[in-house]
Amino acid sequence: MQAESAIPARRRIFLHVLADPAVLVWVILAILVGCCAVASPLFLEPENLKNVFLVQSTGLGLATLAQAIVVLSGGIDLSVGAVLSLLTSLAAGLYRSHPGLHPLGVVVYLVALGAATGAVNGFVVVRMRVTPFMATLATMSLFQGAVLFYAPRTIGGIPRSYRFISDGTVAGVPFSILLFAVVLAACYTLLRENRLGRHIYAVGADPYVAGLSGISVRRTRFLAYLIAGVLVGIAASFMTARMGGGGPKVGVGYELDSITAVVIGGVSLAGGAGSLLGTYAGVLIIGVFYNLMNLLSVNAYLQIVLKGLVLVLAVSFYAKRRV
Amino acid sequence: MDPAPVLRLEGIRKGFPGVKALDGVSLELHRGEVHALVGENGAGKSTLMKILSGVYQADEGRILLNGAPVAFHSPHQAQLAGISIIYQEFSLIRGFDVTENVFLNREPTRWLGHLDRRTARERTRALLEEIGIELDVDRKVGELSVVQQQVVEIVKALSVTASVLIMDEPSAALTDKELKKLFEIIRALKARGVTVIYISHMLDEIFQIADRVTVLKDGRVVGTKPAAELDKDRLVRMMVGRSIEDYYPALAGDRGEPLLEVRGLGKRDQLSDVDFQLHRGEILGVAGMVGAGRNLLARCLLGLERPDRGQIRVRGQPFAPSGFGEAMAAGLGFIADDRKALGILGPMTVKENATVASLPSYLSLGFLRHAREASDTRSQVERLAIRAAGIGQTVETLSGGNQQKVLLARWLLREPEVFVISEPTRGIDVGAKAEIYRIMREATRAGKAILMISSELTEVIGMSDRILVMHAGRIQGTLDQRERRATEEEILSLAVGHVYSIRAGGAPHAG
Numbered sequence: 001m002q003a004e005s006a007i008p009a010r011r012r013i014f015l016h017v018l019a020d021p022a023v024l025v026w027v028i029l030a031i032l033v034g035c036c037a038v039a040s041p042l043f044l045e046p047e048n049l050k051n052v053f054l055v056q057s058t059g060l061g062l063a064t065l066a067q068a069i070v071v072l073s074g075g076i077d078l079s080v081g082a083v084l085s086l087l088t089s090l091a092a093g094l095y096r097s098h099p100g101l102h103p104l105g106v107v108v109y110l111v112a113l114g115a116a117t118g119a120v121n122g123f124v125v126v127r128m129r130v131t132p133f134m135a136t137l138a139t140m141s142l143f144q145g146a147v148l149f150y151a152p153r154t155i156g157g158i159p160r161s162y163r164f165i166s167d168g169t170v171a172g173v174p175f176s177i178l179l180f181a182v183v184l185a186a187c188y189t190l191l192r193e194n195r196l197g198r199h200i201y202a203v204g205a206d207p208y209v210a211g212l213s214g215i216s217v218r219r220t221r222f223l224a225y226l227i228a229g230v231l232v233g234i235a236a237s238f239m240t241a242r243m244g245g246g247g248p249k250v251g252v253g254y255e256l257d258s259i260t261a262v263v264i265g266g267v268s269l270a271g272g273a274g275s276l277l278g279t280y281a282g283v284l285i286i287g288v289f290y291n292l293m294n295l296l297s298v299n300a301y302l303q304i305v306l307k308g309l310v311l312v313l314a315v316s317f318y319a320k321r322r323v
Numbered sequence: 324m325d326p327a328p329v330l331r332l333e334g335i336r337k338g339f340p341g342v343k344a345l346d347g348v349s350l351e352l353h354r355g356e357v358h359a360l361v362g363e364n365g366a367g368k369s370t371l372m373k374i375l376s377g378v379y380q381a382d383e384g385r386i387l388l389n390g391a392p393v394a395f396h397s398p399h400q401a402q403l404a405g406i407s408i409i410y411q412e413f414s415l416i417r418g419f420d421v422t423e424n425v426f427l428n429r430e431p432t433r434w435l436g437h438l439d440r441r442t443a444r445e446r447t448r449a450l451l452e453e454i455g456i457e458l459d460v461d462r463k464v465g466e467l468s469v470v471q472q473q474v475v476e477i478v479k480a481l482s483v484t485a486s487v488l489i490m491d492e493p494s495a496a497l498t499d500k501e502l503k504k505l506f507e508i509i510r511a512l513k514a515r516g517v518t519v520i521y522i523s524h525m526l527d528e529i530f531q532i533a534d535r536v537t538v539l540k541d542g543r544v545v546g547t548k549p550a551a552e553l554d555k556d557r558l559v560r561m562m563v564g565r566s567i568e569d570y571y572p573a574l575a576g577d578r579g580e581p582l583l584e585v586r587g588l589g590k591r592d593q594l595s596d597v598d599f600q601l602h603r604g605e606i607l608g609v610a611g612m613v614g615a616g617r618n619l620l621a622r623c624l625l626g627l628e629r630p631d632r633g634q635i636r637v638r639g640q641p642f643a644p645s646g647f648g649e650a651m652a653a654g655l656g657f658i659a660d661d662r663k664a665l666g667i668l669g670p671m672t673v674k675e676n677a678t679v680a681s682l683p684s685y686l687s688l689g690f691l692r693h694a695r696e697a698s699d700t701r702s703q704v705e706r707l708a709i710r711a712a713g714i715g716q717t718v719e720t721l722s723g724g725n726q727q728k729v730l731l732a733r734w735l736l737r738e739p740e741v742f743v744i745s746e747p748t749r750g751i752d753v754g755a756k757a758e759i760y761r762i763m764r765e766a767t768r769a770g771k772a773i774l775m776i777s778s779e780l781t782e783v784i785g786m787s788d789r790i791l792v793m794h795a796g797r798i799q800g801t802l803d804q805r806e807r808r809a810t811e812e813e814i815l816s817l818a819v820g821h822v823y824s825i826r827a828g829g830a831p832h833a834g
Contacts, residue, residue, distance in 0.1 A: 195436035202416055202427060209414045213428040214399030273418050 021266025021318070022278035028264075029281050032288050040295040048291070055166070057287040058176045059242065060257055061280065062235035065187050066228035067258035068279045072191070073224035074204035074271030075125060075132035080232055080258050081251035082143035083117045087236035088246025089147050092155035095162070103162040110240070111233035117143065118229015122222035140255065147248045154247030158240060165241035176238060183234060188276050190227070200224050205272025260311045261286050266318065327390065329354045329518050330375075330406075330487055335384035337370055344370040346542040347384070352487065355516045357509060359523065359533035359550070362562060363780065363815065367542040368522055372489050375520075376408035377401035389486075399428075407480030408489040413472050415479075417465030422447045424464050425479045450478045454511045470501035477508060481517075488512060489520040494528055495614055506532050524612040526555050526819045538562055555821065563780070563811035571785030572764040574804060578788065579603030582772045583624070583741050588633035594619050594796045597633065601741065601772045606763065608787025609776045611818050616796040617776045618660075621743050624774070625657050626650040637741070651680070656739030658730050660746035660776070662723065666730050669719030673711050674700040676718045676729050681737040703732035707762055724755025731762055742766065745776040760786060780811045792817035 036043040043049075063080050070077045087110050094106060117139070124135040168175040191197035202210040203220045211217050240246055265282030267274025289310065293303045328351040337345040345367045352358050360368050373379045375386065377395030385392050388404060395401040398408070415424045422440070425447045431439040447460045456474050458467075464475060473493060480488050490509075494502050509519055509532055523529055529536060530550060538545040538561040545561050583601040588594060594616045601607050611617050622628035624635065626644025635642045637653045644650040647657070659665035668676050677700045678685055685696050700714045707728045711721055718729055727747070734742060747763065748756040763786065767773055777783050783790055790802040792814055800817040802809040 193438050195430050195432050195438060198423065198430055198438065199428070202419070205416045205418050209416055210427070212398050212414045214397070214402070215428045272416070 022275045022281075025265055025278045025281035025285065029285050029288070032285060032292075036288060036292045036295075039292065042295050043291070048295075052287050052291045053284060054174060054177050055242075056290075057283050058166075058180045059235055059239045060254065060261065060286065061180055061283045062183060062231055062238060063254050064258040064261045064279055064283050065183065065276065066231035066235070067255075068262050068265070068267055068274070068276060069187065069191070069200065069231070070132075070224050070228045071259075071262050071267050071269060072204045072271055072274060073200045073221055074207060075221060075224065076136060076259070076269070077121060077225070077228055078133070078136040078255045079117070079121060079140040079143055081254035081256075082140045082147070083114065083229075083232050084236050084239060084251030084254055085246070085248050086117075086143045086147040086150075086251075087113055087233060088240045088243065088250045089151045089155060089248065090246070091236065091240040092158060092246035093151060095158055096155060099157075099159065103164065106162060106240075107165075107234075107237045110237045111230055114229045114231070114233020114236060115226060116229065117232065118226045119222075121229070122225030125225065126218045126222045144248070151246075152248065154245055154249070156245035158244045163241045163244060165238055167241070176242075179234075179238065183231070184276065184280065187231070191276060196220070196223060201272050203271075256307070256311070257286055260307065260314065263311065263318065264314045268318070269315070327354075328352055329389060331385075331387040331390075332371075332375070333385045333387070335371065335374060335381045335386075337374060337379060337382050344542055345374070345381075348539070348542070348544055349384075350537060350544065350547070352518050352520070353535075354486075354518060355513050356534040357513060357519045357521055357532050359521045359529040359536045360539065361523070361526070361529065361536060361558065362539035362545075363778075366539040366562075368539055369491070370542075371539070372408060372491060372520070372522065375401070375487075376406055376489060402480070402483050402485075405484060405486035406489070407483070407485045407487070408491065409473065409476045409480065409493065410491055413476055415464045415472060415475060418463060420463050421458060421460045421467075421475055421478075424475055425450075425482050427479075429483070446482065447478060450481050453515070454478070454481070454508050456508065468501070469496045470504055473497075473505065474508065477512070481512075485517060487518045487520065489522070491522045492524070492614075493521070494523060494525060502528070524614075524819055526558060526821075529558075530555070555816075559812055559816050559819070559821075563815055572761055575604050575606070575764075575767060575788050578605045579770065582638055583774070584634075584636040584639075585624070586634045586636075588620070588623060588630050588635065589796075590619060590623060590628065590630045590632070592796065594623065594630070597798055599791055599798065599801070601774055603740075603770055603772055604767050605788045606767055606773045606775055606786055608783040608790040609774065609793060610778075610780065610783045610790055610814050611793035611799075613778070615793040615818065617793050618745065619796075620793070621657070621745060621774070621776055624650070625655060625743060651737075651739070654740040656680075656734040656737060656742045658727075658734065658742070658744045658747065660749060662726055662730070662749075667718045667726050670717055672715050672717055673704065673709070673721075673729055674714040677703055677714075677732045677736060680733050699736060700732070703735060707732055707735075708758060722755070724751040724759070727751055727755070727759060728762070731759065735762075735766070740771060742771060742773045743776070744773060746778065747775060748779070748782060780814055783814065784809055784811065790814065794818055794820045 063084065067077055067080060090113060091106055091110055094109065095101065121136055121139055124130050124139060125132050130138070164175060165179070166176050170178060191200065199210070199215050199220045202213070202215055203217050207217045239250055243250060261282035262279055263269060263282070264285055265274065265279035267279060290303070293306070330352040332348060332350040335345050335348040348367070348371055362368050370379065374381050377398045377400050380394070380396065386394070393404060395404065416427070419427070422443045426443045431442040433439050444460050451458055451460070454477065458471060458474060464472060467475065477488065493505060497505060512519055521529070521533055533550045535547060536550050536553060536558065537547040538558070540562060579602055581600040581602050585597055585599050588597040597620060599607070609617050609620070619628060623630040626646045626649050637655070642653055644653065663669070668679065674696055678696045685692050697714060704711065704714060709725050709728045709732065711725060718726055721729065744763070748759055751759065763773055775786060784804070788804055790804065790809055791798050792800050792802065794817065799820065802813060
């Protein structure tokens with residue numbers, strides 16, 4: 001690279017830019033993509049690229065935005081996966097009893113339910129004063145149990161009209177991409193350009209200082225969970241379309257994957273630091289990682305082992321940098 | 324004199340369980356003055372300022388701001404009313420930039436809470452200009468120097484049009500040059516009509532910057548005087564002036580060989596050239612203001628911190644502990660000042676707390692010998708007159724004095740040669756205090772040595788055979804009490820950095 005051989009000052013700037021996690025993850029993603037291209041010729045097939053970067057990443061991407069906002073506020077959400085399973089099942093159940101529903105109505109229904117689950121998490125954390133880890137561990141069980149009680153098996157039968165959300169195109173662009181781009185932009189604006197976003201960062205960085213400045217720490221925390229619930233509702237709307245149904249296993253692994261993506265993306269698990277652009281790269285890294293494993297036909301259970309390894313390495317990497 | 328004071332405190336009282344922190348404090352602050360607040364540790368300065376800034380609420384009394392009574396329920400309310408406090412530890416978010424910190428929670432916004440960064444930036448720049456400081460408003464606060472962070476705090480206060488600014492030990496972490504800059508800023512604030520309450524242990528600073536001085540002692544106002552009418556000696560005399568109470572046991576008659584020898588001990592610029600010996604049978608008191616380096620000294624001796632320079636010897640053997648375990652093995656014991664956080668195991672029983680430091684001696688073949696544990700604990704409970712329902716009572720349910728005795732029991736069972744005890748009677752009632760003093764003296768009669776760090780002057784004078792007074796990381800002087808008792812005045816004048824010694828025998832580094 002040119003900068004490497006240039007004058008030292010330039011090199012310092014180069015290293016300084018790299019030290020920003022939001023930049024670093026994109027570099028790591030690029031390197032990973034390069035490795036994939038070398039490891040498997042199939043990787044660069046247009047159909048595969050489209051799958052990895054656009055289609056498969058949307059569900060996890062939406063769920064990870066939810067996770068990122070909660071983590072930035074100083075919390076964590078272990079219930080993401082269970083809520084996804086619950087909401088997709090409820091959507092499929094709704095279609096079974098009312099086949100003629102307009103897709104938009106179903107989306108509104110899911111977003112409202114998502115907001116309700118976020119409110120439950122927020123209530124337990126803020127009003128009942130349970131630590132976020134324990135609170136969402138408990139609600140994870142609550143929501144997972146609820147979906148198994150409601151429908152122990154997968155429910156199918158989502159009509160073609162609804163599947164537009166995952167399969168449709170608008171002027172040649174897949175609708176799912178437009179959906180994700182709009183939601184990402186909204187979240188980015190909320191966090192970077194809005195007063196509430198500033199408060200979310202402040203509460204996550206130092207709740208004591210935030211309180212001394214008159215910010216309502218409890219209200220901010222609650223709103224972070226509420227917004228996360230809305231985002232999970234949107235994620236569930238997409239996944240219902242993509243799966244063509246819903247079931248208790250739809251969201252399995254999403255809590256871990258979303259946390260991993262958030263961590264890889266450089267958001268501090270302690271809260272208050274990190275950006276959504278890094279988070280998005282984190283999502284893509286996980287997508288590429290899964291794709292590579294599949295192309296190389298790595299055993300599915302071994303993939304889970306490797307995923308755990310990646311999470312440990314990412315956390316330890318950032319722990320060293322943030323002494 | 325001034326017909327309309329900007330702020331008036333009338334008969335402020337505040338109590339905490341077991342302590343009367345403020346006992347009827349009245350105070351008047353004029354517009355645009357720098358008002359210094361001085362007093363020993365525990366005189367009530369911090370409590371008073373916390374009431375003024377809305378952290379605590381007074382039990383009794385009134386606060387009048389511009390003639391109207393006010394009551395603050397949070398620091399934010401006080402801030403909005405124009406009273407801001409700048410703490411020793413800054414309340415800034417390090418990852419946020421200057422502007423974001425200044426306008427935290429008062430962000431200028433457009434529609435739907437959309438941030439108006441430009442307005443915030445411009446207003447921050449204007450405020451900086453007003454006090455004559457150049458600072459990049461986009462820099463992250465974590466990258467700024469201490470005095471720059473202080474500037475951010477000041478600008479934050481000014482941005483809500485502060486009329487009263489409280490500075491709690493603002494100079495603690497500043498270099499001389501930075502201090503000059505701070506004084507310039509304070510003068511600029513004065514010129515704007517802002518009243519500054521300046522809290523400091525450094526008497527020199529007070530004479531440089533203050534217009535008037537109020538002395539607090541034991542939660543009461545000793546007096547308020549124009550700084551021009553005072554000199555250092557008169558000020559120190561106002562700060563002390565209390566006789567030693569009579570419940571202290573007699574001092575040691577004679578002392579044995581040195582158990583602990585410290586030569587040239589230092590760590591960074593926080594601890595320098597510390598020399599002393601601690602002898603068998605002796606209680607060596609360590610006095611000094613908060614931040615004088617007393618705790619760091621203790622931590623270096625106990626292996627909790629690694630000194631950069633100097634040597635320690637224990638019973639003549641070189642000693643460089645790399646952890647507390649090694650210090651314990653060498654015969655040191657430690658009772659920390661924060662009983663709850665660093666002392667007791669709250670949910671565990673008296674017996675478990677008493678034996679935890681000497682468990683190996685209660686093991687046989689890997690099993691705990693409960694009967695011996697119990698009998699040893701019982702004998703300590705009896706000897707120290709610990710009031711507990713039984714040795715099975717959990718320690719968190721005991722009174723502070725009894726908790727402290729359990730900690731003493733823990734170390735008496737272990738039988739270390741050298742005790743380091745920090746604030747032995749903090750927050751303990753008078754009766755239990757006397758008993759703890761008796762136990763400490765008994766231990767030294769049995770041939771132990773005690774290094775006692777204490778912020779209570781009466782305790783230091785009452786208990787110590789010799790007193791080390793620390794200031795700014797150094798031993799400012801050693802006072803030998805075997806000839807005659809030191810006075811609070813002597814200790815305090817050394818502790819605030821007075822160089823000359825009132826007493827012939829008390830020259831720095833005597834011994």
